[in-house]
Amino acid sequence: AQSVTQPDIHITVSEGASLELRCNYSYGATPYLFWYVQSPGQGLQLLLKYFSGDTLVQGIKGFEAEFKRSQSSFNLRKPSVHWSDAAEYFCAVRTGFQKLVFGTGTRLLVSP
Amino acid sequence: DGGITQSPKYLFRKEGQNVTLSCEQNLNHDAMYWYRQDPGQGLRLIYYSQIVNDFQKGDIAEGYSVSREKKESFPLTVTSAQKNPTAFYLCASSIQGSSYNSPLHFGNGTRLTVT
Numbered sequence: 001a002q003s004v005t006q007p008d009i010h011i012t013v014s015e016g017a018s019l020e021l022r023c024n025y026s027y028g029a030t031p032y033l034f035w036y037v038q039s040p041g042q043g044l045q046l047l048l049k050y051f052s053g054d055t056l057v058q059g060i061k062g063f064e065a066e067f068k069r070s071q072s073s074f075n076l077r078k079p080s081v082h083w084s085d086a087a088e089y090f091c092a093v094r095t096g097f098q099k100l101v102f103g104t105g106t107r108l109l110v111s112p
Numbered sequence: 113d114g115g116i117t118q119s120p121k122y123l124f125r126k127e128g129q130n131v132t133l134s135c136e137q138n139l140n141h142d143a144m145y146w147y148r149q150d151p152g153q154g155l156r157l158i159y160y161s162q163i164v165n166d167f168q169k170g171d172i173a174e175g176y177s178v179s180r181e182k183k184e185s186f187p188l189t190v191t192s193a194q195k196n197p198t199a200f201y202l203c204a205s206s207i208q209g210s211s212y213n214s215p216l217h218f219g220n221g222t223r224l225t226v227t
Binding site for chain 1: 152157
């Protein structure tokens with residue numbers, strides 16, 4: 001069955017340090033991959049998406065993600081984290097024209 | 113500004129009562145979705161609709177019902193048959209439900225508490 005794994009439930013990063021959030025997917029065909037961010041009590045906002053082409057995709061707020069087919073991964077990165085980046089991050093894979101499967105999320109804490 | 117409006121933000125109900133959550137979008141999107149979010153479980157699909165007057169069950173439809181009488185509106189009713197209704201409910205829409213690359217746009221959610 002299609003699935004998305006985000007192995008880190010919580011991550012704490014110092015402000016100004018780099019960030020990498022892990023995402024692994026299980027899907028037989030070409031995946032359509034997304035990263036969303038959710039602030040407390042809010043809806044989800046799309047950070048970036050990958051469909052095809054260049055495996056390094058740029059998103060909003062300085063985020064980027066790299067698709068690695070050989071590792072079934074789509075990790076999210078940011079070179080320098082800001083306190084406002086503290087939120088929960090969700091990776092998702094679109095497995096059917098209506099089916100978006102989400103990971104369980106990674107909560108990012110930013111320390112001063 | 114275009115967007116998705118969910119109301120109310122907080123909802124409290126007694127066990128055994130049905131409750132309806134509102135979702136309205138002015139993005140002119142064809143497809144609409146309802147997700148349930150529980151801590152540590154990510155988002156799970158309840159129902160979705162590709163066009164007016166048509167909707168399909170998602171992964172956890174039991175105890176829920178929906179209608180799609182207008183393109184802009186997709187209300188969700190949580191019935192008394194839903195065993196664990198307390199959760200955060202998110203409504204979403206996308207331009208074309210049949211398009212793999214159309215991302216979902218989300219509302220700000222409704223937190224339902226049933227006691």
